[in-house]
Amino acid sequence: MQTDSLNKQGVQSLAEGVVRRDPRSLGRALSLVENGGREETYELIRALYPHSGRAIVVGVTGSPGTGKSTLTYELARKLRETGLTVGIIAVDPTSPFSGGAVLGDRIRMQGLAGDPGVFIRSMATRGLMGGLSPATADAVLVLDAAGFDRILIETVGVGQDEVDIARTAHLTAVLLVPGMGDDIQSIKAGVMEIADLFVINKSDLPGADKTRLEVESLLLMRSESLSEQIPIVKTVATTGEGIDRLLSTLEELQSRMEGTRRMEEAEIQRARRRIMELLRERVIRAVLRGIPPEHFQELVEQVRRRSTDPVSGVEELLGRTQFKGIV
Amino acid sequence: MQTDSLNKQGVQSLAEGVVRRDPRSLGRALSLVENGGREETYELIRALYPHSGRAIVVGVTGSPGTGKSTLTYELARKLRETGLTVGIIAVDPTSPFSGGAVLGDRIRMQGLAGDPGVFIRSMATRGLMGGLSPATADAVLVLDAAGFDRILIETVGVGQDEVDIARTAHLTAVLLVPGMGDDIQSIKAGVMEIADLFVINKSDLPGADKTRLEVESLLLMRSESLSEQIPIVKTVATTGEGIDRLLSTLEELQSRMEGTRRMEEAEIQRARRRIMELLRERVIRAVLRGIPPEHFQELVEQVRRRSTDPVSGVEELLGRTQFKGIV
Numbered sequence: 001m002q003t004d005s006l007n008k009q010g011v012q013s014l015a016e017g018v019v020r021r022d023p024r025s026l027g028r029a030l031s032l033v034e035n036g037g038r039e040e041t042y043e044l045i046r047a048l049y050p051h052s053g054r055a056i057v058v059g060v061t062g063s064p065g066t067g068k069s070t071l072t073y074e075l076a077r078k079l080r081e082t083g084l085t086v087g088i089i090a091v092d093p094t095s096p097f098s099g100g101a102v103l104g105d106r107i108r109m110q111g112l113a114g115d116p117g118v119f120i121r122s123m124a125t126r127g128l129m130g131g132l133s134p135a136t137a138d139a140v141l142v143l144d145a146a147g148f149d150r151i152l153i154e155t156v157g158v159g160q161d162e163v164d165i166a167r168t169a170h171l172t173a174v175l176l177v178p179g180m181g182d183d184i185q186s187i188k189a190g191v192m193e194i195a196d197l198f199v200i201n202k203s204d205l206p207g208a209d210k211t212r213l214e215v216e217s218l219l220l221m222r223s224e225s226l227s228e229q230i231p232i233v234k235t236v237a238t239t240g241e242g243i244d245r246l247l248s249t250l251e252e253l254q255s256r257m258e259g260t261r262r263m264e265e266a267e268i269q270r271a272r273r274r275i276m277e278l279l280r281e282r283v284i285r286a287v288l289r290g291i292p293p294e295h296f297q298e299l300v301e302q303v304r305r306r307s308t309d310p311v312s313g314v315e316e317l318l319g320r321t322q323f324k325g326i327v
Numbered sequence: 328m329q330t331d332s333l334n335k336q337g338v339q340s341l342a343e344g345v346v347r348r349d350p351r352s353l354g355r356a357l358s359l360v361e362n363g364g365r366e367e368t369y370e371l372i373r374a375l376y377p378h379s380g381r382a383i384v385v386g387v388t389g390s391p392g393t394g395k396s397t398l399t400y401e402l403a404r405k406l407r408e409t410g411l412t413v414g415i416i417a418v419d420p421t422s423p424f425s426g427g428a429v430l431g432d433r434i435r436m437q438g439l440a441g442d443p444g445v446f447i448r449s450m451a452t453r454g455l456m457g458g459l460s461p462a463t464a465d466a467v468l469v470l471d472a473a474g475f476d477r478i479l480i481e482t483v484g485v486g487q488d489e490v491d492i493a494r495t496a497h498l499t500a501v502l503l504v505p506g507m508g509d510d511i512q513s514i515k516a517g518v519m520e521i522a523d524l525f526v527i528n529k530s531d532l533p534g535a536d537k538t539r540l541e542v543e544s545l546l547l548m549r550s551e552s553l554s555e556q557i558p559i560v561k562t563v564a565t566t567g568e569g570i571d572r573l574l575s576t577l578e579e580l581q582s583r584m585e586g587t588r589r590m591e592e593a594e595i596q597r598a599r600r601r602i603m604e605l606l607r608e609r610v611i612r613a614v615l616r617g618i619p620p621e622h623f624q625e626l627v628e629q630v631r632r633r634s635t636d637p638v639s640g641v642e643e644l645l646g647r648t649q650f651k652g653i654v
Contacts, residue, residue, distance in 0.1 A: 042638045049636030271630040303598040309376030311369045
């Protein structure tokens with residue numbers, strides 16, 4: 001996405017627009033953080049940070065075909081009914097919010113489009129300068145500073161990237177559908193650890209109870225203490241069935257977590273991760289600025305021809321910069 | 328995975344063991360690159376690099392349930408029949424190679440276990456120090472230097488990480504199964520661009536022809552020139568049906584690519600990516616060494632309490648290191 005270059009004052013007024021929840025400013029700010037790693041992005045983060053920290057962020061994750069988008073849509077609709085404002089970030093390439101999926105879904109989603117209390121943004125999932133996870137964290141910052149009460153992040157629950165994104169959320173709901181044995185397997189492997197609750201969507205399909213039992217037995221193996229209960233909620237997102245219960249479960253989990261040691265720990269981890277990401281980004285930019293493109297090209301060619309190895313090459317490259325001796 | 332610290336000489340003899348294709352050395356070298364970002368890893372890359380560049384690397388990617396592992400297994404078996412040696416890297420958490428999946432699959436896979444011409448390694452998909460994609464690239468380097476003729480990388484084809492891994496391969500086969508409309512959608516969004524060929528596995532299921540048509544129409548939309556044909560191969564991995572054709576298609580694609588501008592471009596991109604990854608890793612390590620842990624902790628706490636923003640904090644942090652003024 002193209003964004004014009006902004007001076008410090010321009011960023012300041014953009015930040016003010018975000019805090020006013022002006023849709024154009026929101027769109028522009030989100031494009032800025034999506035591009036990442038530039039002076040304006042840093043300025044914007046700086047300006048918005050003091051306004052953030054109020055939104056509750058909920059991750060909705062699951063394999064393609066589990067009905068994440070429909071569920072996210074229904075959640076948003078219910079939240080609006082209770083008067084809360086909602087920001088949606090779709091990081092799922094198959095999401096109708098992102099322009100994937102079939103026409104019918106996309107038409108349904110448009111039901112939210114006219115409402116100023118809802119802002120929907122789909123993130124590019126590829127080719128982001130600074131990586132998907134930092135960009136998502138900053139997009140959350142923008143919507144949070146804009147005063148949205150709840151922020152829903154829709155992701156495909158496979159891969160490290162997605163797990164990282166889930167960690168941006170305060171609570172993560174993992175969606176399953178009946179009869180997907182493979183999914184239960186992949187949960188075992190990783191997603192399990194990020195789930196604060198499980199949703200068995202499409203629970204009108206045969207096998208919903210079997211899926212529930214499988215999840216329960218996995219939870220039994222995992223849970224360190226019996227007191228730590230992870231809820232399982234059955235829904236049929238297409239009819240809205242179970243969404244009320246899902247919402248009240250989410251709110252209950254949130255209030256139960258409030259002020260606990262675990263909540264504090266999660267906040268610390270989030271801060272740590274963001275600092276690390278910025279540190280990384282900042283330093284690598286400085287290094288790349290210090291390396292003439294022709295030196296870089298030359299090394300690429302040498303490594304390709306195997307006349308040098310990448311480790312020795314990088315060392316030599318750094319030796320010709322201001323980082324010589326300190327890296 | 329634990330690896331003892333190695334001195335330069337130790338790394339040298341480990342590298343020799345790898346080149347000799349000694350299983351213990353291979354296992355140890357792979358653990359080393361999986362841990363990543365350490366002096367020994369760099370030494371090992373340096374030592375192995377001159378021995379690499381001969382293997383043909385094939386990525387096998389697709390959603391959970393498309394039968395990637397069974398197909399990979401059958402491919403490996405056929406390759407062995409032709410006398411070629413095979414390395415397998417399973418980055419798929421649901422792969423039976425990785426210990427996921429059901430017992431039956433795992434028992435079948437053991438058929439390869441006794442054969443010294445096959446080496447199977449499953450990569451941890453989480454918590455890797457340097458990231459999944461660099462670790463996979465280095466694992467390929469190890470197996471390549473060990474002289475395996477073909478290296479098969481099995482990944483789940485969703486997410487940026489997986490796309491990056493696919494780029495490590497010379498050729499990438501994207502698996503589909505009949506009747507997964509959602510999959511076609513997610514292909515649209517990204518995986519499409521990395522596919523050198525499509526495999527419609529489980530093609531004995533109803534809907535295989537429909538899936539083929541869908542892929543063909545997607546290809547028609549994409550292809551810049553009519554000359555660029557992307558093959559579609561139908562298989563039933565569980566019975567071995569179509570595997571011969573898949574293999575000959577792969578070999579044909581490979582020989583067609585040999586020496587072309589596109590091949591060269593891919594090699595350049597691979598070299599560039601590896602250099603960037605190493606540069607990043609190296610610099611960030613140096614920076615972190617320069618920051619006292621207590622300064623870091625302090626900043627995390629300030630960011631968490633929002634008494635500072637992460638951008639200003641990182642600036643201040645760097646200002647206290649040897650990087651002051653140059654980053």
